[in-house]
Amino acid sequence: MADYTHVVRQNQSLQINLADMTANRDEFAAYVEELKRKLDDVHDQAADYNAATQRREVAWQELSDKQVREYNGLVDEYNALEARFNDVARKHNALLEKNKALRTEKAALEQKNAALQAELDALKKSQSV
Numbered sequence: 001m002a003d004y005t006h007v008v009r010q011n012q013s014l015q016i017n018l019a020d021m022t023a024n025r026d027e028f029a030a031y032v033e034e035l036k037r038k039l040d041d042v043h044d045q046a047a048d049y050n051a052a053t054q055r056r057e058v059a060w061q062e063l064s065d066k067q068v069r070e071y072n073g074l075v076d077e078y079n080a081l082e083a084r085f086n087d088v089a090r091k092h093n094a095l096l097e098k099n100k101a102l103r104t105e106k107a108a109l110e111q112k113n114a115a116l117q118a119e120l121d122a123l124k125k126s127q128s129v
Helices: 002-058 065-128
Strands: none
Touching: 002 065
């Protein structure tokens, strides 16, 4: 009887853990979608900066010293934006790896849960005999 109670408690604990992991997964998926949107925005901004930089390079020879300093400031802003973009991309990749790990852990818990359920069923069957 103690084994049966232990299995039932362990099964309940696994079900709670599975529910928590499912909620965490859903929250993580929402965060990943938000991150993708932000990443797209940063990518669009970087593309705009690239296009502007190309246009400015065509007129480089005509710029005065003041205009050159302003251009250099824009390049610095572009580089900062590109660095932010790369940081977001690294974070995105880290989140993808974490998601993969969580999915693997979930699969392992589901297998353990199935094994415990089978053990529980076997205990029920043996007690009913």
